[in-house]
Amino acid sequence: MGILFTHPNTEMQERLAREMAANDGRGNMLVHGLIKESMRLYPIAPFIGRYLDTDANIGGYHIERNSLVLLSLYTAGREPKHFPDPETAKPERWQRNEETGELREVLQSHGSLPFAIGNRSCIGRRMAMKQMHCLLATVISNFKLECKNTTPIDCKLRLVTVPDQPLRLAIKLRDIA
Numbered sequence: 001m002g003i004l005f006t007h008p009n010t011e012m013q014e015r016l017a018r019e020m021a022a023n024d025g026r027g028n029m030l031v032h033g034l035i036k037e038s039m040r041l042y043p044i045a046p047f048i049g050r051y052l053d054t055d056a057n058i059g060g061y062h063i064e065r066n067s068l069v070l071l072s073l074y075t076a077g078r079e080p081k082h083f084p085d086p087e088t089a090k091p092e093r094w095q096r097n098e099e100t101g102e103l104r105e106v107l108q109s110h111g112s113l114p115f116a117i118g119n120r121s122c123i124g125r126r127m128a129m130k131q132m133h134c135l136l137a138t139v140i141s142n143f144k145l146e147c148k149n150t151t152p153i154d155c156k157l158r159l160v161t162v163p164d165q166p167l168r169l170a171i172k173l174r175d176i177a
Helices: 010-022 026-041 125-142
Strands: 047-051 056-058 061-063 068-072 143-147 155-157 161-163 169-173
Touching: 010 026, 010 125, 010 143, 026 125, 125 143
Parallel strands: none
Antiparallel strands: 047 068, 056 061, 143 169, 155 161
């Protein structure tokens, strides 16, 4: 839900609430896209590291076996070659084209790997996605969230990504009719 504060967009919240209320499946796709977009822009773990089993060539550089290689998920998620207009939060970029099945505005889906990939990927990925989906859908369906911070919120890259200031939030019960 942090993306709703770092990229304030009350229309996105209202659209999400409307589509969830319509109960036609579009809201679920939008919730999924919002979660994916939030993790692309603000991955919980901004870096992943691996020790190489063998010598490797990466980007034209020779890297010896047993070297530690760090990948910045934060930087990769903002790469224009993979995500057009990368600084803009666009949950719909994760929706698939009905004819081709391809992602609409994602040129390289592996540009965002919040749970890593392969043998060492997060074992709890599916459960985490379900929990985030349920939480976001429930909160947005029942409440209006308003960021009360007076300055733009950015993030600090630590062992985990954290906001650069405390989040000030107003929560109002949504009129459900």
